[in-house]
Amino acid sequence: MTQSEWLLPQPEDTIPTSGLRDSAGELDPLAAPGVIGIASELVLSLPITDERGHPTIPPDRHILDHLARAWALVDEDTIIEHPFEADTVAVVDVLPRCDRCGAEARYDTAVLDAVRGRCGAYICLQHIVDAEYTTLGMGAATYIMKTTEVPASIRQRVNQRLVEQDREPRFAPFGGQP
């Protein structure tokens, strides 16, 4: 896995931006569907929950992107070259508490507070209805995943990478799983 494979492909890498703008520098509406397609693949249209209210679990590539940045699995230059991050998921050992009820929180997002206005909050699945946002991603909501919930293939890849970097594996081995 090369370093840039840990991170999301950047819009500039994927589309020729020069072809998207007219001579005045405005986005060409004929080219816009391509941009929207790429943006939605990356982040923008990932709903917080499905129609039945079950949480959307962000795709593996978003989990890799988060871990690569949060745990410094790639070097600084690679991160600078990939400024556009998913920010749909965060991996933690212990879930924070819901700011509304104290249960285990699943989202880092914002709520409307009667006194303080819009403010950042950890929210549980039950109180997701109070969130100001309905999508996951930068500036909206982040799904909080426990380290034990990270898919086995990712845990293995991350541990291998940490060993390559002369660091301790951070995921405990799981019985029976490859």
Ligand SMILES: [Zn+2]
């Ligand atoms: Zn709650």
